[in-house]
Amino acid sequence: MYAQMVDTGMKRVQGLDEMSAEERAFQEKIDAGIKIEAKDWMPEGYRRTLIRQISQHAHSEIVGQLPEGNWVTRAPTLKRKAILLAKIQDEAGHGLYLYSAAETLGVTRDQVYADLLSGKVKYSSIFNYPTTNWADIGTVGWLVDGAAIMNQIPLCRCSYGPYSRAMVRVCKEESFHQRQGYDLVMAMAKGTPEQKAMAQDALNRWWWPALMMFGPSDGESVHSAQSMQWKIKILSNDELRQKFVDQTVPQAEYLGLTIPDPDLKWNEDTGHYDFGEIDWEEFRQVVAGNGPCNRDRLRTRVKAWEDGEWFRDALLAHAEKKSERQVATAKAA
Amino acid sequence: MLLDDKSVYLMRLGDNALVLSQRLSEWCGKGPAFEEDMALTNTALDLIGQARMWLSYAGEVEGRGRDEDALAFRRDSHEFTNLLLVEQPNGDYAHTLVRQFFFDVWHQLTLDALTRSSDDRIADIASKAIKEVAYHLRRSSDLVVRLGDGTAESRRRMQDAVDALWMYTGEMFKADETEELLGAQGLACDPSTLKDAWLAMVREVFAEATLTVPDSEWMQKGGKQGRHGEHLGLLLAEMQFLQRAYPNASW
Numbered sequence: 001m002y003a004q005m006v007d008t009g010m011k012r013v014q015g016l017d018e019m020s021a022e023e024r025a026f027q028e029k030i031d032a033g034i035k036i037e038a039k040d041w042m043p044e045g046y047r048r049t050l051i052r053q054i055s056q057h058a059h060s061e062i063v064g065q066l067p068e069g070n071w072v073t074r075a076p077t078l079k080r081k082a083i084l085l086a087k088i089q090d091e092a093g094h095g096l097y098l099y100s101a102a103e104t105l106g107v108t109r110d111q112v113y114a115d116l117l118s119g120k121v122k123y124s125s126i127f128n129y130p131t132t133n134w135a136d137i138g139t140v141g142w143l144v145d146g147a148a149i150m151n152q153i154p155l156c157r158c159s160y161g162p163y164s165r166a167m168v169r170v171c172k173e174e175s176f177h178q179r180q181g182y183d184l185v186m187a188m189a190k191g192t193p194e195q196k197a198m199a200q201d202a203l204n205r206w207w208w209p210a211l212m213m214f215g216p217s218d219g220e221s222v223h224s225a226q227s228m229q230w231k232i233k234i235l236s237n238d239e240l241r242q243k244f245v246d247q248t249v250p251q252a253e254y255l256g257l258t259i260p261d262p263d264l265k266w267n268e269d270t271g272h273y274d275f276g277e278i279d280w281e282e283f284r285q286v287v288a289g290n291g292p293c294n295r296d297r298l299r300t301r302v303k304a305w306e307d308g309e310w311f312r313d314a315l316l317a318h319a320e321k322k323s324e325r326q327v328a329t330a331k332a333a
Numbered sequence: 334m335l336l337d338d339k340s341v342y343l344m345r346l347g348d349n350a351l352v353l354s355q356r357l358s359e360w361c362g363k364g365p366a367f368e369e370d371m372a373l374t375n376t377a378l379d380l381i382g383q384a385r386m387w388l389s390y391a392g393e394v395e396g397r398g399r400d401e402d403a404l405a406f407r408r409d410s411h412e413f414t415n416l417l418l419v420e421q422p423n424g425d426y427a428h429t430l431v432r433q434f435f436f437d438v439w440h441q442l443t444l445d446a447l448t449r450s451s452d453d454r455i456a457d458i459a460s461k462a463i464k465e466v467a468y469h470l471r472r473s474s475d476l477v478v479r480l481g482d483g484t485a486e487s488r489r490r491m492q493d494a495v496d497a498l499w500m501y502t503g504e505m506f507k508a509d510e511t512e513e514l515l516g517a518q519g520l521a522c523d524p525s526t527l528k529d530a531w532l533a534m535v536r537e538v539f540a541e542a543t544l545t546v547p548d549s550e551w552m553q554k555g556g557k558q559g560r561h562g563e564h565l566g567l568l569l570a571e572m573q574f575l576q577r578a579y580p581n582a583s584w
C-alpha cells in the first residue's frame with residue numbers, strides 16, 4: 001500500500017491482562033470504536049507506528065507527483081493536461097494534509113521529510129516504476145489510485161481521529177482520479193491499433209507492481225496483528241489484494257485488455273478470482289532501493305530540496321527582518 | 334479583415350496562457366517547498382483553463398474548423414504569437430518568479446481592460462480569468478518582496494533575474510496594427526495605454542523588495558508576430574509530440 005510493512009516496534013501482541021491500567025483503558029476505547037485524538041494519552045508504540053505509517057503515506061503522495069509529472073508537459077490534449085494538473089495538485093494536497101496529521105503526533109514536517117530524503121523512511125514501491133507511454137498515466141489512475149482507495153476506505157474508520165478524517169477527504173479525490181484514469185485508458189483501448197497497444201503495454205507493466213502495493217501476506221506478522229489490534233490496519237494485505245483483483249478483472253475485460261497472468265481464472269467455489277504467484281523477490285529489491293527508478297526519484301527530490309534552500313532561507317530571513325522592524329517601530333512609538 | 338484581426342488577437346491571449354502554463358508545469362514535483370509545488374501547479378492549471386477559453390473562441394472566429402487542440406498542437410513556432418517573456422526557460426526559481434511577476438502585472442491590467450470589451454464573450458472570459466490572475470499577482474508580488482528583501486543571495490538571484498528578463502518586457506506595450514484597430518473599436522485593449530500603470534506597479538513592488546529597476550531601454554520584440562527565440566521550438570516539440578506522432582488518434 002502507500003504505507004507498506006510498517007514496523008510497530010513490538011515483539012508480540014499483548015493481551016489486556018498484561019497491560020498497564022492506562023494501556024488497558026486505551027485498548028478498551030479502541031475496542032469500543034471511540035476515536036483517539038491528538039491530546040489523548042496513547043502508548044509510545046502506537047504513536048511511533050502511526051508516525052511511520054502516516055509519513056510513508058505522505059511521502060508516497062509527494063513522490064507520486066514525479067511519474068505523473070513526467071507526462072504533464074506531453075499530455076495530448078488541453079483537457080487531458082488540465083485533468084492531469086488537477087490530479088497532481090490534489091496529490092500534493094494529500095501529502096500536505098497527511099504531514100499535518102503526522103504533526104499532531106509531535107513531529108515536525110521538516111523532520112519527517114528529512115527522513116525521506118536520507119532514505120530512512122520509504123514511500124510506496126509503486127512509484128519506483130517508470131511511466132513510459134501516455135497510457136501509463138491512465139493506468140496509474142485506474143490501478144494505483146484504485147489500489148490506494150481499497151486500502152484507504154477502511155482507514156476512514158481507523159482509530160486515530162486526525163488520520164481517519166484525512167482519509168475521508170483524500171478518498172473522495174482518489175475515486176475521482178481512478179474514474180478519470182479509467183476514462184483515459186478507455187479512450188486508448190477503443191482508439192487506433194497503436195493506442196490500444198500502448199494501453200496493453202501499460203497494463204502489462206503495472207499489473208504486478210499494483211498487486212505488490214498491498215505488501216506480502218501478513219501471515220504471522222506481529223506488526224500486522226498489533227496494527228489491527230490498534231485499528232490502524234483494518235483488513236489484511238491478502239484480503240485487500242483479493243478485493244482489488246475481483247474488482248479490476250471485469251474492468252479490464254470491459255476495456256478489451258488482457259491481464260498478464262496466465263493463472264488468472266474465476267473460481268466458482270470461492271466466488272473470487274484465483275491469480276498467479278507474485279514475484280516477491282522483485283518487491284523486496286524495489287523496497288530495498290533497487291527498483292528501476294528509486295535512485296532517480298530520490299535524487300530528484302533531494303535536488304529540488306537543495307536547490308530550494310536559498311528560497312526557504314530567504315523567506316525566513318525576511319520574516320525575521322519584518323518582526324524586528326515591527327519591534328523597532330513599536331519601541332519608537 | 335476584422336474577423337482575422339480578432340482571431341489573431343484572441344490567439345495571442347491564448348498562446349501567452351498556454352506557453353506560460355507549459356513552462357510552469359515543467360516544475361511539477363520539483364519546487365523549492367511543498368507550498369510552491371502546489372501553487373505552481375495551481376497557476377499552471379488556471380492558465381491552461383484560460384488558454385482553452387481563448388483558443389476555442391479564436392478557432393470559432395477564424396472559421397476554419399480548428400478547435401483548441403488543433404491550435405495548440407498543430408501550429409509550428411512561427412505561428413505562435415505569445416510574448417517572448419513567457420517562453421523564456423524557467424532558470425532558477427528567481428527567474429521563474431520574476432517572469433511570473435512581470436507577466437501577472439501586465440495580465441491583470443490587460444484583463445481588467447478586457448472586462449469592458451464591446452465583445453460580450455471577451456468580456457466574459459476576462460471576468461472569469463481576472464479573479465484567478467488577481468491571486469497570481471498577489472502571490473508573485475508578495476514573493477518578489479520577500480525574496481528581494483530576504484538574504485544577500487536571494488537579492489542577488491532576484492536582481493540577476495530582473496536584469497536578464499527586463500528586455501522581454503517592452504514588447505508587452507508595443508501595439509501593432511491589429512491591437513490599434515481593435516483597441517479603437519473597444520473590442521480589445523491597446524497595450525501602449527498600460528505601460529505607465531505597469532511601470533508604477535513594478536516600481537512600487539521593487540522599492541519594497543529593495544530591487545533596482547533596470548535603466549536599459551533596448552527591448553526585444555517579435556513574439557506577437559511569430560518571431561521567437563530558440564527555446565519555443567523545443568517547448569513545442571515536447572508539448573506536441575503525441576499529436577504529431579499519432580495524427581489520426583483521438584485521446
Ligand SMILES: [Fe+2]
Pocket residue numbers: 061090091094170174
Ligand atoms: Fe493521493
Ligand SMILES: [Fe+2]
Pocket residue numbers: 002061094148152170174
Ligand atoms: Fe493516497
Ligand SMILES: [Fe+2]
Pocket residue numbers: 091145173174177
Ligand atoms: Fe490520487
